[in-house]
Amino acid sequence: MKKTKKKLPKDSTLDSLFSQLVRRLAGYKCERCGSTYQYGVSHYHRRDVYSARWDLDNVAWLCNLCHNHTFHLHPDLHTAWFKKRLESEKFEQLSARAMLLAREIGLDREKIKVELKARLKIIEGK
Numbered sequence: 001m002k003k004t005k006k007k008l009p010k011d012s013t014l015d016s017l018f019s020q021l022v023r024r025l026a027g028y029k030c031e032r033c034g035s036t037y038q039y040g041v042s043h044y045h046r047r048d049v050y051s052a053r054w055d056l057d058n059v060a061w062l063c064n065l066c067h068n069h070t071f072h073l074h075p076d077l078h079t080a081w082f083k084k085r086l087e088s089e090k091f092e093q094l095s096a097r098a099m100l101l102a103r104e105i106g107l108d109r110e111k112i113k114v115e116l117k118a119r120l121k122i123i124e125g126k
């Protein structure tokens with residue numbers, strides 16, 4: 001039976017919390033080149049893959065140049081970099097999770113929000 005992907009509603013609070021955490025974990029610097037200029041969360045598996053959308057293994061904090069250069073122009077380099085960064089086993093596990101639908105992994109947005117807030121508190125030393 002063919003799986004159909006149902007479009008899920010966006011959650012800007014969750015996206016914002018996730019972005020804050022990724023940025024802080026990266027120390028506000030591009031994880032590839034160290035630049036602090038025009039950066040953002042770069043997803044390896046696209047953002048509309050909800051089973052991996054808020055998965056820390058699936059993202060890097062990248063400047064626009066690194067994101068555009070590798071992700072859009074040289075996807076093979078991007079894959080190699082992500083694989084090296086995560087190590088092969090975790091990369092394979094991430095790819096397996098990304099193949100599933102959000103409901104198949106039991107995605108619970110409220111639970112993710114609580115976890116992200118807790119991690120941010122730890123990082124901020126509160």
Ligand SMILES: [Zn+2]
Nearest residue numbers: 030033063066
């Ligand atoms: Zn960069």
